[in-house]
Structure formats: C-alpha cells, structure tokens
Amino acid sequence: MPASRLVATYRIRTDADSIDERARAIALEQSVEAPLAAIRDKTVLSDIVGEVRRIVDRGDAFEVEIALAAATIGGDAGQLLNMLFGNTSLHDDVTLAAIDLPEDLVAAFQGPSHGLNGLRRRVEAGARPLTASALKPQGLPPDALAALAHDLALGGLDFVKDDHGLANQAFSAFEARVPACAAALRAAQRVTGRPTRYVPSLSGDRAAMERQIALARGEGVDTFLIAPAIAGPSTLQALRRAHPDLAFLAHPTLTGARVAPDVYARLFRLFGADASIFPNYGGRFGYSEATCGEIADALRESWFDLKASAPVPAGGMSPKRVPEMLDFYGPDVILLIGGALLAEPRENLVAETSAFVRAVGALQHGAAHV
Amino acid sequence: MPASRLVATYRIRTDADSIDERARAIALEQSVEAPLAAIRDKTVLSDIVGEVRRIVDRGDAFEVEIALAAATIGGDAGQLLNMLFGNTSLHDDVTLAAIDLPEDLVAAFQGPSHGLNGLRRRVEAGARPLTASALKPQGLPPDALAALAHDLALGGLDFVKDDHGLANQAFSAFEARVPACAAALRAAQRVTGRPTRYVPSLSGDRAAMERQIALARGEGVDTFLIAPAIAGPSTLQALRRAHPDLAFLAHPTLTGARVAPDVYARLFRLFGADASIFPNYGGRFGYSEATCGEIADALRESWFDLKASAPVPAGGMSPKRVPEMLDFYGPDVILLIGGALLAEPRENLVAETSAFVRAVGALQHGAAHV
Numbered sequence: 078m079p080a081s082r083l084v085a086t087y088r089i090r091t092d093a094d095s096i097d098e099r100a101r102a103i104a105l106e107q108s109v110e111a112p113l114a115a116i117r118d119k120t121v122l123s124d125i126v127g128e129v130r131r132i133v134d135r136g137d138a139f140e141v142e143i144a145l146a147a148a149t150i151g152g153d154a155g156q157l158l159n160m161l162f163g164n165t166s167l168h169d170d171v172t173l174a175a176i177d178l179p180e181d182l183v184a185a186f187q188g189p190s191h192g193l194n195g196l197r198r199r200v201e202a203g204a205r206p207l208t209a210s211a212l213k214p215q216g217l218p219p220d221a222l223a224a225l226a227h228d229l230a231l232g233g234l235d236f237v238k239d240d241h242g243l244a245n246q247a248f249s250a251f252e253a254r255v256p257a258c259a260a261a262l263r264a265a266q267r268v269t270g271r272p273t274r275y276v277p278s279l280s281g282d283r284a285a286m287e288r289q290i291a292l293a294r295g296e297g298v299d300t301f302l303i304a305p306a307i308a309g310p311s312t313l314q315a316l317r318r319a320h321p322d323l324a325f326l327a328h329p330t331l332t333g334a335r336v337a338p339d340v341y342a343r344l345f346r347l348f349g350a351d352a353s354i355f356p357n358y359g360g361r362f363g364y365s366e367a368t369c370g371e372i373a374d375a376l377r378e379s380w381f382d383l384k385a386s387a388p389v390p391a392g393g394m395s396p397k398r399v400p401e402m403l404d405f406y407g408p409d410v411i412l413l414i415g416g417a418l419l420a421e422p423r424e425n426l427v428a429e430t431s432a433f434v435r436a437v438g439a440l441q442h443g444a445a446h447v
Numbered sequence: 448m449p450a451s452r453l454v455a456t457y458r459i460r461t462d463a464d465s466i467d468e469r470a471r472a473i474a475l476e477q478s479v480e481a482p483l484a485a486i487r488d489k490t491v492l493s494d495i496v497g498e499v500r501r502i503v504d505r506g507d508a509f510e511v512e513i514a515l516a517a518a519t520i521g522g523d524a525g526q527l528l529n530m531l532f533g534n535t536s537l538h539d540d541v542t543l544a545a546i547d548l549p550e551d552l553v554a555a556f557q558g559p560s561h562g563l564n565g566l567r568r569r570v571e572a573g574a575r576p577l578t579a580s581a582l583k584p585q586g587l588p589p590d591a592l593a594a595l596a597h598d599l600a601l602g603g604l605d606f607v608k609d610d611h612g613l614a615n616q617a618f619s620a621f622e623a624r625v626p627a628c629a630a631a632l633r634a635a636q637r638v639t640g641r642p643t644r645y646v647p648s649l650s651g652d653r654a655a656m657e658r659q660i661a662l663a664r665g666e667g668v669d670t671f672l673i674a675p676a677i678a679g680p681s682t683l684q685a686l687r688r689a690h691p692d693l694a695f696l697a698h699p700t701l702t703g704a705r706v707a708p709d710v711y712a713r714l715f716r717l718f719g720a721d722a723s724i725f726p727n728y729g730g731r732f733g734y735s736e737a738t739c740g741e742i743a744d745a746l747r748e749s750w751f752d753l754k755a756s757a758p759v760p761a762g763g764m765s766p767k768r769v770p771e772m773l774d775f776y777g778p779d780v781i782l783l784i785g786g787a788l789l790a791e792p793r794e795n796l797v798a799e800t801s802a803f804v805r806a807v808g809a810l811q812h813g814a815a816h817v
Contacts, residue, residue, distance in 0.1 A: 314652070415480075
C-alpha cells in the first residue's frame with residue numbers, strides 16, 4: 078500500500094530557471110531536512126521524502142504542489158504546521174497557499190466538538206445567524222468590564238467575549254475578571270431570559286489554561302477564546318480532547334505570516350475550533366471579499382466527518398453592515414461587532430446592541446435564501 | 448510615576464499621506480483594540496493606549512516607534528508576542544523590526560537558566576566554541592538513529608540533537624527513540640570520556656512535553672530542543688520556570704513571518720532559551736551576514752541581568768566553513784553541522800565528525816582574537 082500523503086501547495090516567486098531546484102529543495106526541507114545523499118534507507122526514500130507533484134506557472138509566481146508523508150505528523154497539530162511550513166517559512170519568497178489532507182490524517186484529529194450548530198443549540202438560536210461582541214478596552218478593572226458585559230447581554234447578544242488582549246494582567250486578573258463578568262451575565266439573563274454566553278480569553282501555557290478553565294467552569298462558563306498561533310496549535314488540540322463539553326472560538330492574532338488565511342482557518346477547524354474569528358473585508362484589515370469567502374468555505378464546507386466551524390467575520394464591523402454581511406455569508410455565521418457598539422454613548426449601549434440583535438433576527442430569512 | 452512602556456518599531460510600506468493615520472491605528476490595535484471614542488477611562492487613556500513616539504522616513508518604508516504599556520503583558524510570553532505584533536501581523540505591509548523592553552518587563556521573565564557558559568560547563572568545554580550535529584532523516588527507526596548518534600558522539604561532538612522534524616511519530620516514537628539514543632551516547636562516552644549531550648526534540652502541548660521530559664530525565668537527559676513558535680512561547684517560559692536544571696535549545700521553525708529574526712532571537716533568550724538555532728548566511732536560507740550578526744548580538748549582548756544565549760548558526764553548513772564561521776562569530780558559538788556530515792559515506796562518519804571537532808578546537812584561540 079502506498080504511504081498516505083498530504084499535499085501542500087506553495088507559491089514561490091522565483092525565475093523559471095531555478096523553480097525545479099527550488100521545488101526539490103522544499104520537498105527535502107519539509108520532509109527529511111537533509112541532502113538526498115544523506116538518505117540511504119529505502120523506506121525513507123520511498124515513503125518519507127517529499128515528492129514534487131506539479132509545478133504551475135501563474136505569471137507572478139509558481140505554484141508547486143508537494144506531497145508529504147502523513148506518517149511524519151504523528152497526530153500532533155504543531156507537528157502538522159511544522160511539516161507544512163516550518164523551515165520553509167524562513168524563505169521570504171515562499172507562501173503556503175493551500176493544503177489537501179488525506180482522510181486518515183484528518184481522522185487523527187477531531188475537529189470541533191460542537192461546531193456551528195452546537196453553538197446554536199447552546200444559545201437556543203434555531204437556524205438564525207448568531208451575534209457577538211467583545212469586552213474592551215484592556216486596562217479597565219473587572220467591575221467596569223462586568224458592567225459592559227451586563228449591558229451587552231441585556232441587548233440580547235448570543236456571545237460576549239473577552240477581547241483577545243485580555244490575558245492575566247494585574248489590572249484585570251483572570252480570577253477577578255471571570256467571576257465578575259459571569260455574574261453580570263447571569264444577572265442579565267434573569268432579565269432577558271436568553272442564555273447569553275460569556276467567552277473568556279485563555280492565556281499562558283496549557284497548565285495555566287487548565288487552571289483558568291477550572292475556575293471558569295465553577296462560574297458556569299462553557300465557551301472559551303483561544304489564539305492558536307500564540308498558544309500553540311497543540312494546546313488547542315489538547316484542550317479540545319480533554320474537554321469535549323467545552324466550545325472554543327479561535328482568534329487569528331499572529332497568523333499573518335505567509336500562510337494563506339483560509340489554510341489557517343481550515344487548520345483551526347481541524348484542531349477543534351467551534352468558531353473562528355477573521356478580519357472581514359472592508360474593515361480595519363486588508364482582506365478581500367474573495368479571501369473572506371475562502372475562509373468561510375474552509376470553515377463550513379463538507380470535510381470528511383468534521384463538524385462545520387462557525388465563521389466569525391470581525392474587525393471594524395458596525396450594525397449598519399448587518400444586511401450586507403448576511404447577504405454575503407448567509408445565515409451560518411456569527412456576526413461580531415465590538416468597538417462600534419462600545420463607541421456609542423455609554424447610556425445607549427443596551428439600545429444599540431439590541432438594535433444590532435434585532436437586525437440580525439429580522440434579516441435571517443432573507444439571508445437564508447442566498 | 449509614569450507607566451512603564453516597551454517600544455516596538457514597525458516598518459510600514461505606505462505613502463507619506465497615510466503614515467500618520469496608519470501609525471495611530473497600529474498604536475490602538477496593539478493596545479486597546481478599539482476606536483479612541485470607545486475609551487472613556489482616564490487611566491486607560493493615559494497609561495494603556497499605545498503612543499506613537501517617532502516616525503522616520505527610510506525611503507523604502509517608514510519606521511514607526513510605538514510605546515506600549517508593560518502592564519498589558521501580565522508577565523506572559525505569549526501575551527508579549529500578542530501585544531507586539533498579534534493583529535498587526537494581519538497587515539501585509541507591516542513588519543516588526545525591533546523591540547526595546549524596560550527593565551521591569553525583562554525582570555518579569557527569567558532568560559536562560561544556564562546560557563552559553565552554563566552549556567560550556569555542562570560539556571566541560573572551557574572557553575572554546577561548541578560543536579553539535581543533528582539526527583536525521585526522520586523516517587529512520589530508533590535503532591538506526593541511535594547508531595548515528597553513537598558515531599557522531601564517537602567523533603567527539605558536544606551536542607547531538609534530534610532533527611526538529613522528529614516528534615512522536617510511529618516510525619520513531621519518543622519513548623523508543625530517546626532511551627535508544629541516550630544509551631548509544633552513554634556507550635560512546637565510555638570510549639571518548641566526553642560528556643556529549645543528547646538533545647531530544649519536544650513536541651505537542653505542555654502536558655505532552657512534561658511526559659517526554661520525565662521519560663528523558665530517567666535516561667540522564669538534561670538538554671532539550673523546543674520550537675517556541677510552534678509550541679507557543681508561553682510553553683517555553685513555563686518549562687524553563689518548572690525545570691531550572693534543564694537547558695533548552697530553541698529552533699526557529701515557523702518564525703519566518705514578518706518579525707525580524709533578531710527580534711525572535713531576543714525573545715527566545717528572554718523566555719529562557721540557553722541556545723538558539725538560526726540559518727547561517729551562505730547556507731540553505733537567504734539570511735545575510737548583517738542579519739546573522741544582529742541575531743548573534745541579540746543573543747549575546749549585555750541585557751540587564753539575563754545570561755547570554757549561545758548562537759547556533761546552522762542550515763547547510765559544512766566542516767570546511769569552520770574557520771570562516773569562527774572568524775565571524777568568535778568563540779562564543781555552537782557550530783551545528785548536520786546533513787553535510789551525514790552525507791559522507793557512512794563508514795567515514797566518525798572520522799569526518801572527529802575532523803570537524805578538531806578543527807573547532809584548533810581554531811579557538813585565533814577566533815578568540817576577533
């Protein structure tokens with residue numbers, strides 16, 4: 078039986094004279110990391126050394142497909158990223174453009190425990206789009222963040238998440254912030270009757286995160302924010318495995334290397350993200366509509382047995398963009414509006430949030446036709 | 448007392464008309480991540496919001512210095528990277544060019560437990576340059592890797608490290624590979640009398656790494672390879688704190704984003720790397736002499752109370768480059784030659800390794816004058 082292979086597609090900006098050699102060098106770098114002369118074992122030569130499958134001239138760059146042995150991954154998320162792009166990331170003229178993983182490799186991971194529809198059930202949302210906002214700015218003490226959380230939840234949101242800059246700082250330590258915000262959401266829930274979820278941000282290493290999770294569980298929290306490119310992809314993988322009852326939102330911070338955004342989104346889904354945040358087009362970041370469409374596809378399209386992750390377009394969104402975003406993404410989405418709500422006069426926060434939530438609810442049927 | 452600030456220098460490729468606005472946007476993005484209108488708290492405005500300190504036109508790009516509050520870091524390695532470059536990494540036209548950290552922030556980390564001179568004492572090397580090689584290719588079974596380790600150690604090296612592609616794969620599981628290689632080095636040591644260190648590669652999340660460390664400790668291993676950009680910088684920080692008797696070599700895989708290589712090297716030292724591998728100029732990667740000099744400076748120069756880390760230039764080096772490398776780096780260096788030794792006919796491996804080790808020993812005094 079031939080060894081199972083994954084296929085990585087690299088874009089290389091080089092000239093036609095050197096592309097063959099560059100492609101062969103990447104095939105070695107991302108597999109045995111040694112000159113071919115140093116490979117004497119026949120099984121290594123046939124089953125482990127990377128294979129150049131295809132080179133396509135795209136005009137501005139060459140696209141090179143390289144088949145890598147699935148056996149080199151050992152079922153570890155970090156090692157998958159290491160084999161896909163680790164040392165090759167050190168070449169400025171190469172990007173990782175696409176990945177195609179075989180079924181046995183995908184099966185070694187678990188994907189989301191809950192996924193988009195599990196998140197919907199959790200907040201009793203039926204089939205409608207979901208809504209979220211973020212607690213910010215960092216620097217506020219726990220009681221101020223809790224007051225914001227309370228009013229955002231009164232507005233009827235599904236998720237109120239920590240900003241990804243909230244870690245375990247002295248001005249708002251996790252052990253003070255999380256009980257305060259969780260209590261604020263319980264109080265709001267008694268008014269609204271809605272099961273709004275508070276989503277605290279995990280930071281530090283796996284052991285620190287386990288302490289944070291244990292504390293937050295005591296407050297009824299079952300959904301967490303994690304930044305896999307900072308925490309390490311293996312940390313997300315381990316948390317998802319250890320806590321199948323919890324849901325995880327992935328944050329894209331530090332993913333802006335030279336890996337295509339939809340590749341990162343696909344990997345985060347593979348490693349267990351139930352939802353994945355990304356910069357929407359026309360916001361603070363320069364992502365195009367095409368890129369955002371590819372990210373949403375990577376999160377939602379059928380992929381062996383994995384559940385769909387929820388796309389969470391964000392980054393400078395405002396309530397007036399709700400109709401356009403639902404047109405673009407359809408109803409299988411979480412709309413995240415942070416700063417634009419918080420920039421409203423403080424006394425209007427509940428009303429503005431509520432208007433955002435109603436707009437999403439009102440438009441859901443129209444959007445479902447897209 | 449004014450709040451303690453770190454200064455991040457970004458290079459932005461944009462036009463003169465937009466640079467002021469771009470600089471202000473990054474100052475917000477990397478601190479409060481919200482429009483200024485959403486910031487009502489006076490302390491947050493004065494102590495937390497990022498400040499644009501300086502904008503310099505360098506011709507091909509603008510250099511922008513932004514002062515960020517040290518209080519936002521909370522003493523966590525991952526959060527430091529998050530605040531330095533997290534969301535801004537998503538802008539294709541920005542790189543993180545330099546960092547300047549205040550003493551209180553540096554003191555919140557520990558730096559290397561042993562550093563360059565601790566590594567020298569460990570291998571009884573006096574003041575000479577150190578030598579290392581790598582076990583490869585992945586795909587070989589444990590006994591084949593152990594046989595290579597044995598012969599490399601017979602050649603008199605100071606360190607024999609796992610290739611960074613060796614994780615916990617079925618063909619060479621950590622629990623089989625590490626005892627086999629450690630035993631091979633003990634056998635070689637009985638012949639050479641040298642305390643050559645085996646340096647296994649850690650993979651997975653913190654919990655997996657703790658299991659690997661416990662197993663390897665049982666085999667007398669006290670030095671480990673870790674890839675902080677994949678494991679997560681907080682994982683290195685936590686391991687260094689939990690195991691002050693162990694030494695850690697950092698591997699640069701996946702660092703090739705848009706962070707200057709010497710910034711990563713400095714951060715790895717800060718988080719506890721006793722030595723740091725990087726691609727030498729003139730090898731398989733495109734780093735310049737200037738870049739390599741900056742990396743070596745970041746690892747070795749005086750930096751508050753932190754020990755120096757050992758620079759480990761690598762990536763396609765060969766024994767014939769030893770004189771030139773010792774001229775360039777001086778004696779405070781670990782020379783790592785992997786593939787070039789392994790590409791020699793197998794029966795010559797001990798002799799070639801021994802010649803490499805002798806060349807380093809013979810040249811140490813000359814190099815010390817540089």
